Structures are given as C-alpha cells and as structure tokens.
Amino acid sequence: MNRSARAFWLRSPGHGELRDLTLPEPAEGEVTVRALWSGISRGTETLVFRGGVPASQHAAMRAPFQDGDFPGPVKYGYLSVGIVEEGPDALVGRTVFCLYPHQTRYVVPVSAVTPVPDTVPAERAVLAGTVETAVNALWDAAPLVGDRVAVVGGGMVGCSVAALLARFPGVRVQLVDADPARAAVAEALGIGFATPEQALGECDLVVHASATEQGLARSLELLAAEGTVVELSWYGDRKVTLPLGEAFHSRRLTIRGSQVGTVSPARANRTYADRLALALDLLADPALDALVTGESAFEDLPEVMPKIASGEIPALCHRVRYDKTA
Secondary structure (H helix, E strand, O other), X not given: OOOEEEEEEEEEOOEEEEEEEEOOOOOOOEEEEEEEEEEEEHHHHHHHHOOOOOHHHOOOOOOOOOEXXXXXXXXXXXXXXXXXXXXXXXXXXXXXXXXXXXXXXXXXXXXXXXXXXXXXXXXXXXXXXXHHHHHHHXXXXXXXXXXXXXXXXXXXXXXXXXXXXXXXXXXXXXXXXXXXXXXXXXHHHOOEEEOOOOOOOOEEEEEEOOOOHHHHHHHHHOXXXXXXXXXXXXXXXXXXXXXXXXXXXXXXXXXXXXXXXXXXXXXXXXXXXXXXXXXXXXOOOHHXXXXXXXXXXXXXXXXXXXXXXXXXXXXXXXXXXXXXXX
C-alpha cells in the first residue's frame, strides 16, 4: 500500500504550500482513505487563509483533524470525500465523507468517516458539511408550515438553507443577496430571489448568512412583529453594530445565534452522526449541484486559494479534484 501523501498547508496568512508526508499504518479501528474530492468552504476558509481568526476563537475554530495552529502554519479544511483503501471489510472500497483537510490520503478512526449513499455522487458529497450546517440552522429556527422566510446572504450556507426551506409546504422563501448573479443559483434551487432593496418584508423568520453588518440590519427590517433572525454568519475579528435603538424593542424582535459546532438543543436526541447522515441523504437532490461553482486540481491549490480569498475566483463551493494522485 502506498503510504505517501501530500497536504495543503497555510504557511502564513495569504501563503499556501503543498507538503509531503508519510502515513502511518492504520491501527485496529482505523481506515486509510484516498481522497477523490474536497471542497473549499469560501467563508470560513477565506477567513483562515487571511489570518482573520481572533485569538479568543482559536480553540473554537479548530477543525477536527487540523494540524498546526492559527494564524499558521496550519493544515485546515473539513470537506473531504474519498475511497477507503484499508480498514474493516465492510468499508473497504466504500466512498465516504470525512471532516478532513485537503490531503491526498489520510488515516482516521472508523468513527470519523460516514458512507456516502449510493444515490449521491461523490463529487456532490463535498457539500455534506455545509448542508449539515443548514440542517442544524433549521432545527434551531423551527420554521412552520406557511411561514414567510427570507435568507439574507447567498453564499454556500445561505443557499443550502434556502434549498432545504424550499421543501417545506406552504413556505414563502426568498434568497436575498446584493449580487444579482445569485438569481441564477436561486432559480436552479427552485426559490425566489431579490436584492436587499426589493426583498419582501413581514417575514416570520429571517436566516442571516451574509457576514455583513448591512445584511444583519436589513434582516431586522424584513421581520414582522415578534419575528426572529437566526444568525449564521461568522464575523471573525470584525466588529458589528446594529440599529437596536429603532423599532427593535417595540416590535419585540429576536436575534438568535446558531452554530454547527453543537447539535441544536431542539434535537437533543440526535447525535452529530445522525445530523451528518441526514445531510448526506438530502444530497440526493441534483438541484444542489448549483452550489458548486468552480473546480481545480489539488496541485493548483497554492495558486487557487489566494484567488478565492480575494474574490478573483467567485465561488460558493469550489471543488478540489484529486485525479492525479496515486
């Protein structure tokens, strides 16, 4: 068995490189996975790439199989899909999802991999981590039949939330984003679209995922009385101000945080494994392919990541291909 591997590391903020390593032999209860695809979650990984993780959040922001520490050198990432090459007979040859950084091969505990359903192509399964975030957000938000909902922020997480909301009966859901180009993604997902100025108000629920001060303020404006904003954005080291002195109190509005690091208290009887398995099942819907907006080879990551971070390569989920790895 080939024990060599290569991994993408952030050497220092704004500078990435590929490093060679030798894998250990898998122990009892472990598997060796050969990567097929990984995904770049633009919001979080851009924050990490530019060195924007606050010191107070270094522990909270650690990925499950991260090596190194913020701001760098650090090996970071959590959307990997591959084939099990070594391990229990029931898993060898299976396509699995793992919360692992960008690396050609890796050894992890059996408990760290989740088989990808036969109904889900491996290249779409890189979205599992983001759809899992959306599942948790909707467990927190608890939308009801017939609700009027806006999702502010048409990035990877916002689009995933909107796509799942579209399955709720009788729900009016609108994706709101300052970029009119997001209308095409919304159409592919079967949901309505509006710019912030055109968005429909009187919402029972707004899910905010734009990671901007303006987006959060607009989310409050779109609410009906007694409405709730579920805040999914991660602002890193940026300060955010809000217009809480206007109609916030008189209309009895609520802002609630949601974070995927904890299973929603609304589903206390579910485990992390349950949540991820559900996300993978939901990825059987081919409409979710609209969330993948670019692709490149693993070998090109040192050149590609700065372009994604700067916006030169616009992306929701940028997919990384490992077809040149042996």
